[in-house]
Amino acid sequence: MRLAVPLTGVIPPLCTPLTRTGDVDTRSLAALAGRLLDAGVHGLFVLGSSGEAAYLTDAQRRTALETVVEAAAGRVPVLAGIIDMTTARVCEHAASAVASGADALVATAPFYTRTHPAEIADHFRRIRTSTQLPLFAYDIPLAVHSKLTADIVLPLAADGTLAGLKDSSGDEGALRRLLTDVRRRGLDARFSVLTGSELTVDGALLAGAHGVVPGLGNVDPHGYVRLYAHARAGRWAEAAAEQDRLAALFALTDAGDPTLMGGSSAGLGGFKAALRLLGAIDCQATAAPQVPLDDEAVGRVRKLLEEAGLLP
Amino acid sequence: MRLAVPLTGVIPPLCTPLTRTGDVDTRSLAALAGRLLDAGVHGLFVLGSSGEAAYLTDAQRRTALETVVEAAAGRVPVLAGIIDMTTARVCEHAASAVASGADALVATAPFYTRTHPAEIADHFRRIRTSTQLPLFAYDIPLAVHSKLTADIVLPLAADGTLAGLKDSSGDEGALRRLLTDVRRRGLDARFSVLTGSELTVDGALLAGAHGVVPGLGNVDPHGYVRLYAHARAGRWAEAAAEQDRLAALFALTDAGDPTLMGGSSAGLGGFKAALRLLGAIDCQATAAPQVPLDDEAVGRVRKLLEEAGLLP
Amino acid sequence: MRLAVPLTGVIPPLCTPLTRTGDVDTRSLAALAGRLLDAGVHGLFVLGSSGEAAYLTDAQRRTALETVVEAAAGRVPVLAGIIDMTTARVCEHAASAVASGADALVATAPFYTRTHPAEIADHFRRIRTSTQLPLFAYDIPLAVHSKLTADIVLPLAADGTLAGLKDSSGDEGALRRLLTDVRRRGLDARFSVLTGSELTVDGALLAGAHGVVPGLGNVDPHGYVRLYAHARAGRWAEAAAEQDRLAALFALTDAGDPTLMGGSSAGLGGFKAALRLLGAIDCQATAAPQVPLDDEAVGRVRKLLEEAGLLP
C-alpha cells in the first residue's frame, strides 16, 4: 500500500515471538500484529531492534516480514528494517523486503566500520536508488555508534532520498533543532520525523514530531494510541499523565539483573515476558545468545503490568 | 537568603565576562546579573559550566561569586558551582562559596578518576556534611564522564543530602523516569528537578520539572521567563512556540568552526559574542586556551540574534 | 588442511581487490595470495576487517574465500572471517565457510546489540558447537564496541572452544596479562595468541605471542616475515629495526584526509593504493560507500613506499 505523506501516528516496532526452539512463531507474531491493529495503531514496523533483527537469519527475517504483511492485510503500512553493516548488504535486504511486500524500508548508518558523514549520506542515496520504496533513516547511536546529525539528514530530506527519520538517539535536544529546521525549510509536509524514545513522546509531539515508534507499544498499544490522540487534540496534561503511566511501565525493560545480562537481553526479555503474561504471545524466549529473564525478573514484570492496569 | 523549597523557575547559569587581559569584568558581570533580574528570573547560578568555572582560578571564582551576590542583593537566591575533581577539593570550594555569600551549592560527581556509584553517593554526602547550605547535584556526563542515575540520586533526595538536581545530561528519557519516581515517593515537594537542556524546556516542564537552568538564558532571559510562564499556565502551544524560537537561536552555540575549536569554545564564545552584540557585556573574550570566534562566526551570531528578534 | 597447534607465524588478513564496478577481482586476489605465499607467510586470513568483510555480500564473501582456498592449494592454512551481528547469522557464515574449504574460522563478539560477557562466551560456544573447524576469537573493540577480556577468553581457551585469539584491541597491556595467564595455565601449547596490531609486533613476540595478523602485511609481507624470523631467533635489535621501518610505512593508512573520509576508507584505501602501485592488484577501488583516496593521498602513499624501499 501507498504510504501516507508524511507518515504520522503510532507505529510500533514489533517484537518477533520465537518458539522454544528458536524459530519465528508465526502464529504469535500474527496475533501480536492483530492486537496492535485492534488497538488502532497507524503502521507496523517489522525487523527493527525491538524485533531482534540483529539476531535473525535472513530466512527468519523473511518469515517475520511476510507474516506481518499478511496480518496487516493492507489496513496499515508495513515498514521493514533492513539492518546490516554496509550498503551492498543492506541493498540485498531491501530487495528481499520488497519481494516480501513491505511498504517502506528503514535503514541505519553503516556500522562495524569507522564511517564518516559523507559516507553515511552516500549510503542512504545508494539504498534509495536501489529500490522504489520510501526510505526511512534509523538513528540509533547505541547500536551503530554514530549519530545521524541534522547536517546529514536535512539534505537527504530535501532531495527526496529520505521519506522520514526514526530517531532512537535519545538526543531530544538535537531532535528539537531538527524539527525546527525541517519546518523552516518547508519539509514537514513530506518528511516524517518519528521518535523512537518511549519516554518522551508527549514532549516530542509537542515539539512537532509526526509520530512515534515505541517498543513499549508492543505491550501497551492502547496507551500510546491514547497519548497520541491527546496530543493531537491539544490535551497536553492528559498526554503527560498517560506518558507518566507508560514511563513507570517502562521499568520492565530493566527487570533483568544487569550484572547477569546485556541491555538488549533485559529490554527485549522484558517486552516478551510482558507479552507472554498478557497472553499476546506463546513463549517469551529471546534469540541466542541473549540471557533469559529469571523468575524473579518475570515477577517484577508482572508487578509492573499490574501497577499499569494491564493485569488485574 | 533562604531558598524556596522546592526551588522553581528560571535560574540562568551566568556567563563570566572577562576583560581583554583575562580578568573577571565585574562591571559587566554585575550588569549581566541585573539584566537577568530585570527580566524576571527566579535565581542566579554562578560558576557553572556556562560560567567557565573550569577556567577560572580560585580567586577569580571568588570575585565572580561575590559580584553576583552583591548584584542580586537578596532579591533572588544565588547558587554557586563548586566544581572540582574530588571531595576534599570540592569541600574547600564549598567553604569559600559560603564565605562569599552563596545561598546554595551545586556540585558534580567526581571526575578525572574512574569512579563508582557508591563513591559518587559518598561524595555528595560528605559535601553536604561539610556545609549548612542546600546542595544540588549537577549531572553533566559530557564533562565528568559518568551519569547520575536515579539509583544514585533518589536515595540522596530521600535522606535530605540533595535539595535538587541540575540535569544537563541531555538524557530526557532518564529525566522522565526520575521525575515519575520523585513524585511517586512524595519527594517532589522538597526535591527540585531543574533541566539544564535549553532545547527541551517545554517538554521537561510538561513532564513535571521544577525549573530550568538555561545557558541560553544569558542571551534571552525574557524568552525563558515567558516559556516558563506559559508552561505554568498550561499554555503548551505557546510554550512550544517560544521554545521553537529559542531552539533556532541556540544555533549561536555552533557558529564557531568545529574544525578550528572545541565545543566549549564555540558554545561559550557564542554566548559571549551575543551578549557583547546585545550590549550586555563589554568584551566577548573567553578564557585561555579557548579559541576565540572569528568575525565570520560573530556575523552568524548577529544574524541569529536578528532572526530571533533580539537585534533590529 | 589440518592447522598446526598452536598456530604460529605471519598470517596476513588479505585485502579483497575489487573491480571498478565493485565485483571481487578474483584474478588480483589470487595474485595477492600468491605474492604473500611467495614471501613465506604461514597462513592466510580471508574476510577480516582488512578484507572489507563488512562491505561484501554473502556471495562476494564466498567468491573471495574460494579464490584464496584455491590459490593456497593446501600450502598454508586458510582462516575465514565469519563476521556478523549475532550467533545465528554467524553460524550461517560458518557453514558457508566450511563448504568453501576454510581451515579455521574467525568470529567477533556480538555487535549492534548491547551485550554481556556471559552472552559473548555463550556466543562462541554455540558457534564452536555448530562446526568442526577450529575457532579463533577476533577481539576488535573499535568495530564491535566491547572487549574480549581475559575473563571471557581464558575459560574458552581452557575448554577447547577457542583455538586462539586474534587481538586487534590495541590494548597491549591486557595482551601481556593474557599471555602470562595463558602460559601459567599451560594453555600456550594449544591456544594461539596472534596480535593484529601491526606496530607492536616485536614487543608482542617478545611477550610470547604466537604470531601476527598484520593488515600491512598485504603491502610488505617480506618485512613481517623477516621481523618474525628475527624475533624467533632472538635478534631483538634487528626485529625492532624492521618494526620501525614498518611503523613508518604504516602512515599510508592515514594518507587520506580524515575530514573527508572515515577511518576505514583511509586505512583500506591506503592498503589498496599501495598494492596497486606495487602492481600487486589491478584496481584500488574500495567498496561503497567508502570515499576513495584522491590523487594527493595516493601520492603520499607512493612516497611512503619509496621511503620504505618498496618502490624505487
Add this chain to the structure above:
Amino acid sequence: MRLAVPLTGVIPPLCTPLTRTGDVDTRSLAALAGRLLDAGVHGLFVLGSSGEAAYLTDAQRRTALETVVEAAAGRVPVLAGIIDMTTARVCEHAASAVASGADALVATAPFYTRTHPAEIADHFRRIRTSTQLPLFAYDIPLAVHSKLTADIVLPLAADGTLAGLKDSSGDEGALRRLLTDVRRRGLDARFSVLTGSELTVDGALLAGAHGVVPGLGNVDPHGYVRLYAHARAGRWAEAAAEQDRLAALFALTDAGDPTLMGGSSAGLGGFKAALRLLGAIDCQATAAPQVPLDDEAVGRVRKLLEEAGLLP
C-alpha cells in the same frame, strides 16, 4: 637540580600515603621515597594519578611535594604533577610547585571542557611560558578523555615547549609511531618519551622509549630497575621475564571487587595495601570518596606479593 637531557630511567609516580584521618603521612611518604631511591630509581614523580593528586587539596599537594623534595635531597630529580582542569589553574599549581622545589613539571591536556588540538597545544605553550622549569606532557585519556596525538606533541617537542612525554594512554601503536617520528626528526636527544604503562615496558624500551614511570614501581622498584638495566644491556629475554613477573604482580590493581568500587579505588587501594603489607607505609587508606579494599581483597594482594617473591 638540573634535569638530565633527555631524561631517562625508572621514575616511579609516588603514592601519597595518608593517615587514618586523611592527612598526608609525611613520615611514610619520606620513607617511600627513600625506599625507591635505595632501589636505584632515576627520578621521582610526585602528584601524578598514582599519587592521588586528583584527591588532594592544594595544601596537601604542597606538603607531599615538599616532603619528597626534601627526601630526594638532590640525589635524583623530582617531577611534580600540576593537574587541573585548564590553563590558568594549572599555571597556579606550576608556580606553587616551583616554590616547593620541583625540578620539572608534568601537565595533562585540559579536561572537564570539550577541547581541541589547537587549544591543547596553546595550553602547553602557556604553561611553559609561565615557568622556567622543564615541562612534560602527561597523556592519560582515561582521565582527561582526549589523546595527545603525534600531531599535537611533535611541534611542541620541536619548539622546546615540552621536554618530554609521559604516555599513559595505553596506545602502544601510537607510541611506536611517535618514537619513530621523534627519532626521524632528530628530537630524541632532547625530548624524552616515558611510558607509563607498567605491563609493556620491555616492548616500549625495545621500541626506543627513554624510560618508564610505573605506578607498580612503588611496590617493586627493584623489579623495574632490573628490567630497565636488562633492556639497556640488550638482555631482552631477561627483560621480558622480569616484565612477565611484574605483569603477574599487577593483578593487585584489580584485587578489589569492581562491582563495589571504582577502578581508581581498586588500583590505588591495591598499591597502598601492598605497600603496607611490605612495611613501606603505615596505613593503606586512600582518599575519600574512594572505597577501601576489604580484607578479602587485601588477602589477594598478599598472595600476589608472595607469588612475586616480595613477601615470604
